[in-house]
Amino acid sequence: MVKTDRSEEITLIGDAKRLFHENIREWGMYIALLVIMIIFTITTKGVFLSSRNISNLINQTGYIAILAIGMTLVIIISHIDLSVGYLSGFLGAVAATAMEFWHMPAPISIALIIIIGAMAGLLTGFLVGQMKIPAFVATLAGWLGYRGALQLVTMHRGTIVITNDAFNAIGSGYIPDIPIIPDIGIFAGVHKLTLTLGLLVIIFYIISTVKLRNRMLYHNFKVSPMHLFILKVIFMSALIGVITWILSGFRGLSWTAVIVIVVVLFYHFIMARTNLGRHIYAVGGNPEAAQLTGISVKKITYIVFCSMGMLAALSGVLYASRFKSATTTAGTLFELDAIAAAFVGGASPSGGIGKVTGSIVGAFVMMSLTSGMNLMGIDISYQYIVRALVLVAAVVFDVATRNRKKT
């Protein structure tokens, strides 16, 4: 039932070209990440791609990536949230205070700030959804308010050092290894559990993509040709394989990485497969239409900002535990990094479009730039300019490809 032009050359290159044109936005992002990584690997003589640096990069990206996930949803419903940077810093400081001064165990402290984060999100949702205050203004107020709150919490000593080891492990710890496999041969000095997990992910990935392809074929969907499909599966499997191999060379998978993966999978599932995700996209695409079909725009606004607040709390946990402390400047400009990550990752400034997975890639693009330029010893002022250019390029690319599609 799908009309495709059969006269087109049926070659690998021809197929690849067509496929590339159809998915240019998504591919552009991955290609950008790949190009950035290759450039930095060359200019740093391989240091960029070293196990230690990649592991570090992932931990560095974690707290921004978590915020970017929530921000993607906010941007999809055509809003913005400027308050989450300081909210994340403030909540990290609250968790630190709870553990250090109120002697609460780590899980309860984390639960406490996630609840506060949810309430902060509901407050934003109330201002934006109920009072109809533009999100920019409402969350700018939050930006000021939470900045003040952060300074209040850290007022007495400036920095709260966190001594709770269980808490600190979240941001700076790694998953344990399997002790029974001996450290010999190629396994010498390698993190076995990470490798095993990587292998499981590859197997799971292959099975699920083949299943998906079969299901799409069964429903007469347009699928990519077999040879390209195999190429894609091999490429993705190799990518996962390389990443796990690099990670297993240092200390294995960090807890931060585990948390980011779990949150991404959860949000991806919600957005792609559930009615809630569909409603969020519908509200972003046409709020009046959504309202008329019985979707409560108000409720969706509450839910999206509430989730944003909870993710800000989680981001605060990752940041505070990574540096084993809460500082007065924690969270500064996180919100802008998260917004940039979402836009680089394909979210549309006009709403309705964006993917959680895209924003994660966007976060890695931005953080790779920082990390690579740091390794090269490039001055921070030039770093900002380069990142600005990348952000502009991403949005220009987005607008250009979208306009082309319409004509």
Next chain:
Amino acid sequence: MVEKAPVVEMRNIKKNFGGVQALKGVDLVLHHNEVLGLVGDNAAGKSTLMKILSGAYIPDEGEIFVEGKKIHMASSKDAHKQGIEMVYQDLALANNLDVVANVFMGREKTNLQLGQIGVLDEHYMEKETERLLDRLKIDISSVRLKVESLSGGQRQAIAIARSTAFDAKVTIMDEPTAALSVAAIEKVLDLVKELKAQGNSIIIISHRIEDIYQVSDRMMVLRQGRKVCDTKVTGDIDTFREHVVAYIVGARDDFAEEGGKQANGKNR
């Protein structure tokens, strides 16, 4: 007269917006399997009346009967329950979603429900959408196309199809031919005929009599919040249009109901 109760009857509907009386006591009857054209100038109250019938507005006064039973509607959900669906002028489609997602917007079929969140049953929704479009003879290459890539006529067709997807008894169309090309208008009118052939009752709002003349069984004219004419569609288009336009612009104001139904004059 031994006849089934009309599918919709609205009696003495009044609605104020601030100090403005948008509707000053309007009656409306829609019979089974009938196409009613609702015409009038801008601000005559056509859309307001239909928004009341579709549950988007609550009237200040008046009663609504569906198949003889008096009902109260507080939201469009209530109207959906009564089988009344409205297709809005601005289409009310989400361009960022595909045809399937738009047809099922707000009423997604889910399995594995957990509270209010459920996993979408894409397979079911896709098959249903295909069946629906087939039944209405709407030609679209794939139901997985995003709505933004469709033409204006196709979008109007999707919007109309959606309104009939959930066992609608009554479909209300607000200016379905506005901003469409001549060819697209033909398509939409064919769709209206198809719906009527399948037993639907339809109300079409329009200020272009030419467009809806060929599909309407009856036309009702609103002017400044009052019903000023209610007439069977007969005769050739030119004389009929002249007849109706006189009421639309207020050149004539001598209306009395046809066919010996109860007089309507007391409202004025």
